[in-house]
Amino acid sequence: GAVVSQHPSRVICKSGTSVKIECRSLDFQATTMFWYRQFPKQSLMLMATSNEGSKATYEQGVEKDKFLINHASLTLSTLTVTSAHPEDSSFYICSARDRGGGRYFGPGTRLTVT
Amino acid sequence: GIQVEQSPPDLILQEGANSTLRCNFSDSVNNLQWFHQNPWGQLINLFYIPSGTKQNGRLSATTVATERYSLLYISSSQTTDSGVYFCAVQETSGSRLTFGEGTQLTVNP
Numbered sequence: 001g002a003v004v005s006q007h008p009s010r011v012i013c014k015s016g017t018s019v020k021i022e023c024r025s026l027d028f029q030a031t032t033m034f035w036y037r038q039f040p041k042q043s044l045m046l047m048a049t050s051n052e053g054s055k056a057t058y059e060q061g062v063e064k065d066k067f068l069i070n071h072a073s074l075t076l077s078t079l080t081v082t083s084a085h086p087e088d089s090s091f092y093i094c095s096a097r098d099r100g101g102g103r104y105f106g107p108g109t110r111l112t113v114t
Numbered sequence: 115g116i117q118v119e120q121s122p123p124d125l126i127l128q129e130g131a132n133s134t135l136r137c138n139f140s141d142s143v144n145n146l147q148w149f150h151q152n153p154w155g156q157l158i159n160l161f162y163i164p165s166g167t168k169q170n171g172r173l174s175a176t177t178v179a180t181e182r183y184s185l186l187y188i189s190s191s192q193t194t195d196s197g198v199y200f201c202a203v204q205e206t207s208g209s210r211l212t213f214g215e216g217t218q219l220t221v222n223p
Contacts, residue, residue: 032209034210034211038155041218042215043200043213043214043216044200044202044213045213046211046212049209049210091155093155093157095211097209101145102162103145103147103159103211104159105156105157105159107154107155107156110155
């Protein structure tokens with residue numbers, strides 16, 4: 001089946017620094033990638049949708065200048081959390097959609113900002 | 115946007131018991147999926163079921179699109195079934211997948 005990878009799986013950074021999370025579709029081309037955030041014991045909340053080669057569409061309340069999304073190729077999307085603060089600590093999950101509409105989720109990245 | 119409600123929020127079972135999880139949604143959908151999130155956070159796709167009934171081993175699901183609900187059945191539950199079960203839907207008008215709040219299932223030995 002289709003596989004989506006994320007890197008890193010876990011990251012700890014200091015407040016004020018930036019962190020980049022990569023999401024890759026390993027054996028298919030992802031026309032669209034989605035980034036979700038999940039706080040402990042809560043559901044997944046969609047942050048943004050990105051199509052290859054175009055700007056991401058952010059959900060209401062998500063700061064586009066803080067959460068930079070780049071979808072430079074059909075197999076790679078990156079999420080950069082800029083000037084991270086402790087409240088940005090969360091579980092970030094990407095999802096990739098293939099040309100047939102199938103959706104596949106990455107294993108998630110746990111971000112801790114100290 | 116579309117509203118997705120899951121019930122019950124928490125469920126505790128003894129190994130071997132059966133259970134039914136419910137997902138109600140507020141508008142027409144062209145995609146409905148059930149996921150199991152394991153303790154490490156990985157989302158495992160259980161069913162893609164915008165309508166009808168599907169079965170996969172001890173799990174089965176039914177979606178009645180006209181009445182805007184879906185049910186996930188787990189039979190002969192095992193401790194490895196523990197985790198959070200999410201229902202997620204895609205509205206006919208868009209591409210985003212909206213998740214319900216999940217059902218936290220605990221299966222005790």
